[in-house]
Amino acid sequence: MASKAGEGGGGGTKGDAPVPHGHAPSQRVSSLSRDSDNGNNSPSSRSSTSSWSEEPVTSNMDISTGHMVLSYMEDHLQNKDRLEQEWIALCAYEAEPCATTLALQPENATKNRYPDCVPYDHNRVVLTAHANVNGSDFMNASSITDHDPRNPAYIATQGPLDSTAADFWQMVWEQGSVVIVMLTRLTENGHAFCYRYWPEEGSELYHIYEVHLVSEHIWCDDYLVRSFYLKNVRTGETRTVTQFHFLSWPDSGIPASTKALLEFRRKVNKSYRGRSCPIIVHCSDGIGRTGTYCLIDMVLNRMAKGAKEIDIAATCEHIRDQRPNMVKSKVQFEFVLMAVAEEVHAILKALPQ
Template identity: 80%
Template structure:
């Protein structure tokens, strides 16, 4: 099915702006490298002015892009249609949905929330020989896209004080080099995630030594940390980069779609050319984590030239692997708007 260019363009300019205006005004940044100031002796940098990343070169099918924009028009303009879509998603049940391992009494203290558990078939399995408690359990789920043998993401909870070593073991054994953190350590007085990295220098978590190499504060919305991760059993070392988004409230959405899209572009620019899973976490590894994975998976599929995109079916696919991903209708609506804004930007940049 082909849809003319004017349909998507007029939809975006005429209809989506009103929805996006419900979010806080988007800040614009420009880079001035003369204003990079070291803020302490451990190579922490503050970027006082920042230019957003432009959409990367894409193989997106133009007609598919306009069809997706038309889908957004239907759902962002028509509240009843969005409500029906969300109600259908809420009634969706994953199958299989066994959480026997996560529910075992020996593992219950490793779960931040008793009602958010990884499914047995998609849980990340640790090597118990290397584990500090001789356990293979961590509250984390492998999320695959097109290749079931190679997970695209690991969706996980924010580590607890006694699961930090498990977290780093998972990062090491899965070969991950990118961590996407979507929560603060505490929000409204409630612990969301234990600090799993040193504020300065190095800390040891069982057999994993983590050294903070640098911390770059790019803007009000996010910062980037670089770590050296060393396995003391093998003496191997790996560089791990953590992208930390700071302005996404629990059970809510970011105030700026543009800020999250800029953040995602930075993550993907760092990840380009790799095939290891990206570790994504918030507090429970479901709401914010699922929303980020949904946006990223849909946009990555489109960038690879997919001819058909079904966002609701994509969310069901993610929910087959991690329970309760995208927890609220507001988060689903935000995901639709974020995909639409990025598709619109890519279409503008493509030769017509």
């Protein structure tokens, strides 16, 4: 359980958290914490504190590759039989190794939000047991790599529980992560999907990690950003962590359009540029929305680096090798295709013809 640690700062320098132009780092929206987790209050009922311009679309893709990828995507989207066959094949795919023994041990079972959404043994995130509030090394989180197994691109995890909030911040600290992507509201239609693992204002202490909310800004109706100072009270070290919170993605569904999510992704990646630490991505179960976001981002990152061949189903199998059932439904898989097609179209429009 988190305990109040007063209203003071994190005890270190402010770092380089992104702040909307024209706003001081300390400015925040006082009403947002009380509204953003309420499924009955639409984001559009709140005033925006800033109006950020859209991030420019950039890529190393050449025109011929872009048209080839776009043709591939459009063929899949128009050919429903082919899409259905690919999804059936994905559902039949079995990862190897696939043991989840540690997650299901009695002492760890209570740390899982959903008993059927757990990490594999072979690539689970391992906490330092002697630094843990419960003396445990278990966390419902999976390292997700692209090409380099030594450097995970993402950590896919469930929305923290009250009892795992301290574990979450320990993971953030130990993995050196500076960006959190949150894809769920705290509650939706009266159901709890994630514990508020940050203070509404001021600071809170989560075992040995003090979290200070520096700023909270609405970018638009669909998403907002929070900046935190994270302090290890044992060592006195501090870091800046930025949380990007997407509000318009219902549980088990998809966003109303690809545009907002693609713009959100560009802003996340602009903040993350040049970092080598993993991005922490979570929804409620750490599988459906989390898997969909990671798949879109991984495919588009490969394309931005000049990849000539894109196989979304194979890439989905690759991330399912690392966490079970990533991308939970056919509609989410189809949304990935739509998002990639939309971004390629935008890239082609931006290229000199």
